[in-house]
Amino acid sequence: MDVAKLAGVSHQTVSRVLNDHPNVTEQTRLRVRAAIAELGYRPNRAARALATGKSQVIGVVAQNSTLYGPASTLAALAQAATGSGFTISVESVRTLERAPMHAAVSRHLDQRVAGLVVIAPVDSANEVLDQIPSDIPLVCIDGDPQRSTELVTVDQEAGGYAATRHLLDKGHKTVWHVSGPEDWFDSRGRVAGWKRALAEAGAEIPPVMAADWSAAAGYHAGQVIARMKEITAVFAANDHLALGALRAFHEHGRRVPEDISIVGFDDVPEAEFYIPPLTTVRPDFEAVAAATLELLHDQIVSGTTEGQRRVIAPTLITRQSVSAPRKRR
Amino acid sequence: MDVAKLAGVSHQTVSRVLNDHPNVTEQTRLRVRAAIAELGYRPNRAARALATGKSQVIGVVAQNSTLYGPASTLAALAQAATGSGFTISVESVRTLERAPMHAAVSRHLDQRVAGLVVIAPVDSANEVLDQIPSDIPLVCIDGDPQRSTELVTVDQEAGGYAATRHLLDKGHKTVWHVSGPEDWFDSRGRVAGWKRALAEAGAEIPPVMAADWSAAAGYHAGQVIARMKEITAVFAANDHLALGALRAFHEHGRRVPEDISIVGFDDVPEAEFYIPPLTTVRPDFEAVAAATLELLHDQIVSGTTEGQRRVIAPTLITRQSVSAPRKRR
DNA sequence: GGACGCAATGTGAACGCTAACACTATGGGC
DNA sequence: GCCCATAGTGTTAGCGTTCACATTGCGTCC
Secondary structure, eight states: OHHHHHHTSOHHHHHHHHTTOSSSOHHHHHHHHHHHHHHTOOOOHHHHHHHHSOOSEEEEEEEOOOOHHHHHHHHHHHHHHHHTTOEEEEEEESSOOHHHHHHHHHHHHHTTOSEEEEEOOBHHHHHGGGGSOTTSOEEEESOOTTSOSOEEEEOHHHHHHHHHHHHHHTTOSOOEEEEOOTTBHHHHHHHHHHHHHHHHTTOOOOOOEEOOSSHHHHHHHHHHHHHOTTOOEEEESSHHHHHHHHHHHHHTTOOTTTTOEEEOSSOOGGGGGSSSOOBEEEOOHHHHHHHHHHHHHHHHHHOOOOOOEEEEOOEEEOOTTOOOOOOOO | OHHHHHHTSOHHHHHHHHTTOSSSOHHHHHHHHHHHHHHTOOOOHHHHHHHHSOOSEEEEEEEOOOOHHHHHHHHHHHHHHHHTTOEEEEEEESSOOHHHHHHHHHHHHHTTOSEEEEEOOBHHHHHGGGGSOTTSOEEEESOOTTSOSOEEEEOHHHHHHHHHHHHHHTTOSOOEEEEOOTTBHHHHHHHHHHHHHHHHHTOOOOOOEEOOSSHHHHHHHHHHHHHOTTOOEEEESSHHHHHHHHHHHHHTTOOTTTTOEEEOSSOOGGGGGSSSOOBEEEOOHHHHHHHHHHHHHHHHHHOOOOOOEEEEOOEEEOOTTOOOOOOOO
């Protein structure tokens, strides 16, 4: 109202200028802009949200974790949002079970968020997606590739394939795999890629060594592997598992890469400084975030769900933890 | 209105029930609760924010980074907020310079956040604090210890002291330090603690080896240190620096801890699986987050700034990267 | 027994914005 | 010269809450 008075127009005209409506003379537009600047006026988002029923906020549901993948995704999302005029509101859940996930989604809906991003890397988290009203723009990150929801994900399968293929190409007879938790889609995708590469090459498919994402699990798996002298190549489902394995190998006197080669996944910033520098697969989290926001934006603008999905290809980063196997005897 | 009609009361009474006002009969309270449940009514936060001028949202300004410290703080904050009925809204800045920080703060104020948390680990970020209107609850994390703002921080100085003292206690003549960036308060605090421990013990104070937080920088510093055979103990300003140094030592054939001892800072989850397992200082990010929210909550409730500060003591975690120095000759 | 205080509830307005419609010029077609 | 379409602007109402004040009913005190 103050701005309107100063500019000598009605409040509605001010609103039109604010929202870039077409039917405003350039002259009045400038007058209003000047008044806005003079008064240092800033629109009240809450009032706008009340009037329109939508805010400029994107709700994110993510697990509270310092796992590199999820944390990086979240950071990239926040950065991308800032650029696009949206604000990220995070509801953090302690576990990915249905109840807490559902509660987090509800809290977001109470805030009348413009859109929702759910990072749902496991089955239980994925199920809540069904319960979300379909009139709200929704994008799922790292969800079930089988689902029809709008989905953005790193191409885990391609990553697993590339890692395994790289080892096979170096001449290894087969490749063992230390996997992430079985209920993670990420794990399963990486396993699938690994299997495909082995099958394609006609290599023997060893049993999967199931672990979680921790260095401790990698260490334990590494101790087992170190004792099996016939193993010359390992694909670890992430860098921290690889780190743990690296230490186990070290303690057992198995040199990397001379005696055994290993490839990780994630390319954490310090992977280059493991002993030895780790060959790994680098997902592009910025691309994931950008694609997510783009899909969300399309839905917000068009108001429709298009069932689109984006799969972001990762890159193999070769360093010194891989070499050709030694000729035996 | 619907709830009020169903319960046979006025909308205002519904509001009172929602806000736990004292002057409502237990009987009406139950009736309203029942109506709420039956209709599946959920309050509209935007309307509430408009009416009260405050939302239940806490704005966080943080740098977009995957550095372990800031990322962990953010995660802990999100978790703590969820428990206390607040929502965390994150504005991510690419750099900690004044302009972007200021813009991020402004965006938060537009949203009428109930309180503001600024993670301001460097000078430039700290300066924007002065420009924030004093009527909004504000807590600064990792800010300038000299300032009077409400501040929560890890006791960097104590951590640096503990790390250094631990090495001296083992019998090392002195301790070298690979520090973080000079403009970070964290770095300066750790340096100060290191110096105090040395001074107290009457040990020689070597020049600070300035680096950033990266493993690469640690590696470079490590190469220099490895060549100086008289160095037997190093305190690295974080675990990733230590990791880089560890590799440099390895490449130069300097064994850890036999030839040289090293202590890190942060206790990243995988530090236990470095080669060798790293002795380090563990900050308590959950405690930081909890203290931050508590301070913020006090301000929101009381409406006053009390100039309080909380300094969270870190813990020394001893592992195998430290031992007594070898007797020379 | 009447005045008073307080607990419980209701009423109307306000928060700052946008949606929907109403109005006023202006210009073009016949 | 009249009508109509349209661009530009104004007016009114409503979004869902809370606030400030008004009202009612009941118990207490002298």
